[in-house]
Amino acid sequence: MFQNAARPRGRPRRFDEAEALEKATQVYWSKGYDGATIDDLVAGMGVGRPSLYSVFGDKRTLFLRVLRAYAERKGALAAKALLSPQSLRDSVASFLRHAVESATEEGSAPGCLLACVAPLVNDAEVRQFVRNAADSAVALVERRFRDGISAGDIPSDFPVAARASQTLDLVRGLTMRAQMGAPRKTLLEDAEAAADLVLLPRGGNAAPEP
Amino acid sequence: MFQNAARPRGRPRRFDEAEALEKATQVYWSKGYDGATIDDLVAGMGVGRPSLYSVFGDKRTLFLRVLRAYAERKGALAAKALLSPQSLRDSVASFLRHAVESATEEGSAPGCLLACVAPLVNDAEVRQFVRNAADSAVALVERRFRDGISAGDIPSDFPVAARASQTLDLVRGLTMRAQMGAPRKTLLEDAEAAADLVLLPRGGNAAPEP
DNA sequence: GGCATTTTGAAACATTTAGTTCGAAACTCC
DNA sequence: GGAGTTTCGAACTAAATGTTTCAAAATGCC
Numbered sequence: 188m189f190q191n192a193a194r195p196r197g198r199p200r201r202f203d204e205a206e207a208l209e210k211a212t213q214v215y216w217s218k219g220y221d222g223a224t225i226d227d228l229v230a231g232m233g234v235g236r237p238s239l240y241s242v243f244g245d246k247r248t249l250f251l252r253v254l255r256a257y258a259e260r261k262g263a264l265a266a267k268a269l270l271s272p273q274s275l276r277d278s279v280a281s282f283l284r285h286a287v288e289s290a291t292e293e294g295s296a297p298g299c300l301l302a303c304v305a306p307l308v309n310d311a312e313v314r315q316f317v318r319n320a321a322d323s324a325v326a327l328v329e330r331r332f333r334d335g336i337s338a339g340d341i342p343s344d345f346p347v348a349a350r351a352s353q354t355l356d357l358v359r360g361l362t363m364r365a366q367m368g369a370p371r372k373t374l375l376e377d378a379e380a381a382a383d384l385v386l387l388p389r390g391g392n393a394a395p396e397p
Numbered sequence: 398m399f400q401n402a403a404r405p406r407g408r409p410r411r412f413d414e415a416e417a418l419e420k421a422t423q424v425y426w427s428k429g430y431d432g433a434t435i436d437d438l439v440a441g442m443g444v445g446r447p448s449l450y451s452v453f454g455d456k457r458t459l460f461l462r463v464l465r466a467y468a469e470r471k472g473a474l475a476a477k478a479l480l481s482p483q484s485l486r487d488s489v490a491s492f493l494r495h496a497v498e499s500a501t502e503e504g505s506a507p508g509c510l511l512a513c514v515a516p517l518v519n520d521a522e523v524r525q526f527v528r529n530a531a532d533s534a535v536a537l538v539e540r541r542f543r544d545g546i547s548a549g550d551i552p553s554d555f556p557v558a559a560r561a562s563q564t565l566d567l568v569r570g571l572t573m574r575a576q577m578g579a580p581r582k583t584l585l586e587d588a589e590a591a592a593d594l595v596l597l598p599r600g601g602n603a604a605p606e607p
Numbered sequence: 608g609g610c611a612t613t614t615t616g617a618a619a620c621a622t623t624t625a626g627t628t629c630g631a632a633a634c635t636c637c
Numbered sequence: 638g639g640a641g642t643t644t645c646g647a648a649c650t651a652a653a654t655g656t657t658t659c660a661a662a663a664t665g666c667c
Contacts, residue, residue, distance in 0.1 A: 193635095194635075195634090195635085195642090195643075196634075196635050196636075196641080196642050196643065197641085197642040197643020197644060198634050198643050198644040198645075199633070199634060199643085199644080200643090200645095201645075219431060222431045222517075222519060224623080224624065224625085225624070225625055225626075226624080226625095235644080235645055235647095236625095236626080236627090236646085236647095237626095237627080237628085237644080237645070238644065238645070240625095240626065241643095242644095245625075246625070246626090298516075303516070303517065304517060306508075306513070306573060306576050307429050307432075307513065307514060307517060307576075309428065309429075314577065314578065317577055318578065321577060346590075349587070349590045353570075353587070353591060355570065356566065356567045356569070356570020356571060356574070356591070357563065357566045357567060357570060358570070359569055359570040359573050359574075360565065360567060360568070360569040360570050361566060363512070363516060363569050363573075364531070364569075366517075367516055367524065367528055367531060368524065368528065377559070377562060377563070377566075380559045380563065381566070384559075384594065384597070385594070386600070387597045387600050388600070389597075390593060390596070390597050404664080406611075406612050406613065406664075406665055406666080407611085407612040407614060407663075407664060408613050408614040408662065408663040408664050409614075409663070409664060410613090410614065410615095434653080434654065434655085435655055435656080436653090436654080445614080445615055445616060445617095446616085446617095446656085446657090447614080447615070447616080447656095447657080447658085448615070450655095451613095451614085452614095455656075456655070456656095
């Protein structure tokens with residue numbers, strides 16, 4: 188009555204797969220890939236060791252699943268933060284603010300799994316994934332800048348590509364400071380300032396006031 | 398005749414302490430703190446295991462020594478890059494360029510020990526050290542900005558504190574991209590653009606052309 | 608040359624780690 | 638209720654890891 192999907196045949200699982208993956212995210216996030224032991228994961232996920240291996244594969248495979256789920260979830264939130272607001276300035280500020288809030292969320296380790304811990308993992312597939320995620324992020328910001336040009340929020344000679352990658356560099360900087368323990372309040376103020384900076388008109392020209 | 402310092406009494410060391418520390422830097426840098434095993438260090442440093450322990454202490458102590466030496470060396474180079482040029486724009490560009498060059502140096506792992514691997518080490522002393530290094534760096538840039546105001550390179554209402562921390566956030570972003578495998582050429586171009594960005598006059602005002 | 612002193616290399620040690628095995632438990636289907 | 642299927646918990650294994658021990662080697666001092 189409660190589940191429309193037919194219940195599988197054998198003994199039912201004691202854990203929820205998505206929930207366990209979320210818990211695994213926290214473990215990897217707070218301890219790093221090498222620093223997280225299987226015991227840490229077993230304890231943090233609330234899953235027996237054999238279940239961990241049979242359901243999620245080995246440590247590396249689990250990390251990849253964690254990373255993919257994390258990137259999908261956080262990527263969607265970041266895109267929403269960037270694309271929801273009307274004005275470009277609000278979009279960029281919201282994007283940066285979201286990054287800071289996510290990196291300073293209580294209950295999670297500070298920083299960012301994708302930005303701070305994954306790049307350090309010595310694995311070709313992980314590194315490729317991180318690169319792709321970074322490329323997607325800058326492409327997203329670039330698109331928003333182009334829409335801002337169409338909407339007249341910024342001049343048509345706005346250096347879209349450069350400012351997009353600078354926006355992401357600033358996000359990385361804020362995220363790393365979050366991991367280093369910088370307080371959320373400071374970082375939120377800096378996020379606002381960063382939004383102002385990347386939207387500044389090119390040097391040497393007067394700023395148009397639309 | 399060769400050494401003015403009296404030679405110590407016992408069997409002479411087969412390795413140079415500073416050189417071994419440099420090699421250890423490379424090992425920690427490329428493999429991370431948890432990822433670097435004592436075997437890696439012994440192999441990379443060209444030092445026997447007992448010598449490693451008797452001279453450098455345990456793994457954690459060695460990492461702290463490595464980190465301190467690294468920060469001192471790289472900090473001096475960064476300060477030189479920032480303070481040598483005459484014009485402010487050259488200073489900032491040189492600072493950013495130096496960061497990129499250091500993070501993409503061949504023969505070393507990409508990225509930065511202090512920016513990419515140390516913050517992930519789960520140790521209070523390491524984290525404190527990283528925080529202090531970050532604070533020193535932003536203070537250095539702030540000072541350069543203030544000198545730039547005195548020299549008339551930038552207007553007196555230039556937001557020194559904000560732009561200094563943004564400069565360092567951009568450095569962090571560039572460094573992380575280096576670690577992710579971004580090519581040096583791209584990063585050097587982006588470093589120039591970053592220097593232009595952080596020196597842009599405040600929005601809404603025309604840029605003074607001195 | 609012999610003695611004190613320091614470093615070295617190889618091996619040993621205790622612990623931790625990633626990954627597996629296996630019987631018992633919990634469920635569905637008949 | 639019993640057969641078949643899947644998961645669970647605990648113990649196990651083999652390898653890796655951080656650290657130490659110890660005798661032999663290399664030096665200075667007398």
